[in-house]
Amino acid sequence: MSKYQQPKMNVNFGKVKLAILGIIVLVIIAAISAASVQIVESGNRGVLLHWSAVDTSVPPLQEGLHFVVPFQDKVVNMEVRTxxxxxxxxxxxxxxxxxxxxxxxxxxxxxxxxxxxxxxxxxxxxxxxxxxxxxxxxxxxxxxxxxxxxxxxxxxxxxxxxxxxxxxxxxxxxxxxxxxxxxxxxSPLFSQAIESKVEAEQKALKAENDLRRIEVEARQQEQQAKGIAAANVAEAAGEAEAIKIINEALAQNPNYLEWLKVQAWDGKLPLVVGEGGTPFIQIPTR
CATH class of the missing domain: 3.30.479.30 (Band 7 domain)
Structure with missing residues (x-):
């Protein structure tokens, strides 16, 4: 054999074809499997399409894994979160x-x-x-x-x-x-007008509240003055009635005044006494 002659290789083309065919079948099976499984993600609902048309006879698919007819059906995710x-x-x-x-x-x-x-x-x-x-x-x-x-x-x-x-x-x-x-x-012009109006209303409300406060204080002072006057009148009437009673008692009994002095004496002998030994002026001894 010449030194330039290539060696012959025995290739089994039948086995190669079978291997290629097996690979193709596996790819097809994987594609069919992938197409037959559809996932509806969390927070979504699945819309089932049959040859790209919405299948309204089937309710929306819930979250999770779903099996459909490969290449014929498809699932579209629609978010239902707020x-x-x-x-x-x-x-x-x-x-x-x-x-x-x-x-x-x-x-x-x-x-x-x-x-x-x-x-x-x-x-x-x-x-x-x-x-x-x-x-x-x-x-x-x-x-x-x-x-x-x-x-x-x-x-x-x-x-x-x-x-x-x-x-x-x-x-x-x-x-x-x-x-x-x-x-x-x-608009800025309208906003300014609103602010001016609100400010004017607030001032008017304050003035009204001040007027009401002054009126209330005036009525309080009036009632207080009436109360003081009534008290003075009552006190004067009481004093007049007391004087009347004393005068009437003195008219009936001249010794009534001496009796009043005795009732008011605290039992201590003063340095100066009146007629008959009745205390007249009490001078402190210490």
């Missing part, structure tokens, strides 16, 4: 004041109807349904109130906005958990 949507919009009040309103909507897809929501709207239901509904409702409600009423009647305004937004979203199987007005902004 989400937050914040929208700032401008409108005009009934008295044509420009009002900037910021509204926060906490919402979620109805868990038992996500298949209908997906079929009618799709995944971007926030941009297609919620955003335009909030903008329209806020403009509509703010136009019903004067700018000042938007401040003084804020709970009523919030209730109107919440009721209307809920009514707009419910038909699309979107639930609202809470709706809040997070901010009201007016």
């Amino acid at each position: 989400l937050k949507f914040v929208k700032a919009t401008s409108g005009a009040s009934r008295d044509l004041q420009t009002v900037s309103t910021e509204v926060t909507v906490n919402y979620r897809a109805a868990p038992n109807s996500v298949n209908v929501l997906y079929q009618e709207v799709g995944l971007d239901y926030e941009g297609r349904i919620i955003q335009p509904a909030v903008e329209e409702v806020v403009k509509q409600i703010t136009a019903k109130y004067n700018a000042e009423e938007l401040i003084t009647k804020r709970p009523l305004v919030k209730a109107d906005i919440e009721t209307e937004i809920t009514a707009r979203l419910t038909p699309y199987n979107i639930l609202t958990d809470a709706i809040s007005i997070t901010d009201f902004q007016f």
Whole structure:
């Protein structure tokens, strides 16, 4: 054999083909297995698609592992957790004041109807349904109130906005958990006018309270004066009655005055005595 002649190799092409075919079969089986298993993630519901069409005869799939027909069926995850949507919009009040309103909507897809929501709207239901509904409702409600009423009647305004937004979203199987007005902004000129009015009302209220206080104090002083006068009158009447009684007693018994002196004596002998030994002036001995 020549030194340049290559050695012959015996290759069994049949075995090679079988090996390749086995690999292909394994790949196909793995692909079919992967396609037949669908996972619905936590906080989601699964929408079952049959040849890309929503199968509304089947309720939304719960969280976890699900087996479907490979390549024919597919599962789309729809989040049902509470989400937050914040929208700032401008409108005009009934008295044509420009009002900037910021509204926060906490919402979620109805868990038992996500298949209908997906079929009618799709995944971007926030941009297609919620955003335009909030903008329209806020403009509509703010136009019903004067700018000042938007401040003084804020709970009523919030209730109107919440009721209307809920009514707009419910038909699309979107639930609202809470709706809040997070901010009201007016033009600088109007804000200054409101501050001036509030300040004037506060001053008027203070003046009214001061007037009431003065009136109450005056009535108190009047009643106090009447009480003192009545007490003086009663005291004078008592003294006059006492004098009358003493005079009447003296008229009936001249010794009555001496008896009164004896009743008032404390038993100590003074340095100076009156007629008959009756104490007249008591002088301290120490």
